[in-house]
Amino acid sequence: MNRARIGALILRHLYNFKHRIDKWVDSFYWPLMDILIWGLTSVYIRNASTTIPNLVMILLTGLVFWQAVWRSQYEITINLLEEMWSRNLVNLFATPLSVYEWMVGVVLLGIVKMFITVGFSFLLVFFMYQVNIFKIGWLLLPLIGLLLMSGWYIGFIVSGILVRYGTRIQTLAWSGVYLLAPFSAIYYPVKSLPLWAQKVAQFVPTSYVFEGMRAVLFEGKMDLIMLAKSGGLSIIYLIISGFFFVWMFNKSRKIGLSSLE
DSSP: OOHHHHHHHHHHHHHHHHOOOOHHIIIIHHHHHHHHHHHHHHHHHHHHOOOTTTTHHHHHHHHHHHHHOOOOOHHHHHHHHHHHHTTHHHHHHHHHHHHHHHHHHHHHHHHHHHHHHHHHHHHHHHHHHHOOOGGGGGGGHHHHHEEEEEEEEHHHHHHHHHHHHHHGGTTTTHHHGSSHHHHHHHSSSSSSSSSHHHHHTTTTTTHHHHHHHHHHHHSOOOOHHHHHHHHHHHHHHHHHHHHHHHHHHHHHHHGGGGGGG
């Protein structure tokens, strides 16, 4: 064995690590997210003064509902990246297809795939853990609708950044949405967060959805004020994100979409 050649191989990957954002995300971002989310969940369970009713139901429902957010944004960002990866972005928009038609198309595709994914998750949870999420009843629809909207605005914001700066930051396509996860209170109440994080959560639409979900599981009723707050914020963010994506797309088109490929 030649130590110089082994050392050169190690250095090669270390230099690559230094200049690749996805390597930093894998090494630091994902461990941070896991420790934050599951650490806060563990602290919430440990500090509960009494046994938390429907704990398994709460955790599994939160997990399934988060799939709605993740899947809806994933379809927007990954569809854009696939056009870049296949060097088809210029061809796509050389056709009469407008940027607005593309936006509507990926949103509708995301809805279809989200329902497939979430429906499959419902069945898995039921058959593997005997937890029936359908107990929430008709309240599933507004909750999932609000989560879809959150996925859309995150997807368009991330896609706007991607369409401007290209695939060198492509890791945002599957990691960007998780910036909201700790503030969304998926598995624990907002009051479990530090005070500064609670203030941030007030501006995160998904936090109201997951709080509302737990209210349904604990009390059997939905807090309409939470629904209204989540809906209002989601609409505002969705409008802003749509304008942001179109603005970034037009800036990139002036430079030349081929530069992204």
